[in-house]
Amino acid sequence: MTGTPFLEVRNLTVEMKGESGAIRVLDDVSLRIERGRTMGIVGESGCGKSMTALAIMRLLPPGFEITAGQVLVEGEDITRVPEARMRALRGNDISMIFQEPMTSLNPVFTVGDQIAEAVKQHQGLDAGAAEQRAIEMLKAVQIPGAEARLHAYPHEFSGGMRQRVMIAMALACQPRLIIADEPTTALDVTVQAQIFALMRELQQETGTAIMLITHDLGAVAELADDVAVFYAGKRIESGPAGAILRHAAHPYTSGLMSCTPRLRLSAAARDGAAVLREIPGMVPQLGRMPQGCRFAPRCPLADDRCRSVMPPDVEVGPAHAAACWKAETEVMA
């Protein structure tokens, strides 16, 4: 890939300052998100997916700090810009959709006020124009009766409708990147399907890039162009979604693939259920990282080298890298 991507994270390290010294929660993470494309960020909870998003937005919780690396937005390193510049970027160029729409909406303001606030703040629209934009946005996310719903409060919406309101807020300032952190985890499958279809449609219309944080490989297959897999604070595999889902190079990625239950319809439903493979054990605790490859204690392929030396990122295919001593280069047809 050539040219400057919209967002590039370079060797980002985030540490938590504790009484017993600093604990690394993100370790040397690099990724790039191209304009108009969707990047899926996958991994188990506690692997650093959300932390990466918060570090990009500079919204890390107290006690957490970026200690190395850069976050480049069109070449500008935003880890060092003043807070005022950051405030201009947030919402305007990069906006965020959170997992739980009820806790991220303010219960005492109408949804119209909340959408309008963003455009007033960032785009300097007056009250009338901002309200007009709020109506447009509610229509864009297919909320029926947008003019009337403008004056409704968050509790008057269902979970799926609230997530649509969140998407409307995120899109109101026409950002170039939307970070969606598990946007459908709290929703029913039929509503999830509606939200995914909506996100795709809106992306095609607006050309925004999306960073989709999810633990669901099915969601990645549905939406993502590119994928980064996280494990224990490290990005352990990245590449085009098709390559990763079909030829995972890292044993953790292939482990995730094989422990995802598949719906088997038609004739396949009559076969006895195949046994779901497991990844034994669990993600290591922060501050208690094993030596060498962090996945080694759970990895079926691990040997002495894996347990003693951290593997570097190895190029295994076009734009496809994996941090594994055992990763084999793809045989390209």
Added chain:
Amino acid sequence: MSDELLRVNGLKVHFDAGRAPGGGRRTVHAVDGVDFSVRKGTSYGIVGESGSGKSTIAQAIMRLVPITEGSIFLKEHQISGLEGQSLRAVRDRFQMVFQDPFSSLNPRKKARAAIREPLDLLGIGDEKGRDKVAEDMLAAVGLHREAGRLFPHQFSGGQRQRLCIARALASRPELIVCDEPVSALDVAIQAQILNLLRQLQAEMGLSYVFISHDLAVVQYVCDEVAVMYLGEFVEKAPAAKLFSSAMHPYTWSLMSAALSPEAERGTLAKRPLLGGEPPSPTAPPPGCRFAARCPFATERCRAEKPALRGFGEGHRVACHYAGELEPPIPELRRAA
């Protein structure tokens, strides 16, 4: 049937929801007349969206909510009619595993005490015997025997769910009601717990009522499946039958919305997706409850309520047009 363990007949659970705007009371029809039975050593799955009433069925079986109408039999015991001491006398036979392993364990009780608690309450065995059972159960769910000394916060989410399973197993029940037991867990841990449930079933001859919103998970665990919508079963069948020849449009829409890691990008966009959301259970519509969202609905559906009808091999469907409609899912068309 002689190997029938649990039998639920015409179960209704209604809740009072306060005064209606026009006078009178509002009633939530959480469960509105469901029948099913679970054979010994098998798993009965109930799938549906949130608000469909599936968790209320679980709570009704466990006698955690008042039953409005209908009966529940565990073998010869009519557990829906028991109260107080006589209910406690059969409590050891059926236990429950909840969705959230964080809120379903007392943070101030050590693991051993948590697993022992049902035995303490039911007065099963003596002190030493109960500790032994707790250790055995820890081992059975794949935790260390010594882990009983630890508090819940010292366990991970997956380990806590193992603890909850160990607690449910302690009284040697025949039936375990699992209410979304893996939906709070990461996919790698989910696979571990699903395999553990299957292994325990094979070893101990357990029966499960397994409640989930995830069709793939239900297919992995269950022998029979019921699909629930707004308080009612709209389709039920042996699992192999349901997943190879589902007939209800709501079942199809759940199948259409399922994601797969193998799917092409944008697969959902090409499928017929269900619009809208379920109507309120306080005022269920008079005809078919799914009619408002069903792409095939006619005037008849909106006016006349379809009953469950049999289509052979235990397959029952509540749709006026069952068997006449073309499934919108290519895999199902090929099978037909």
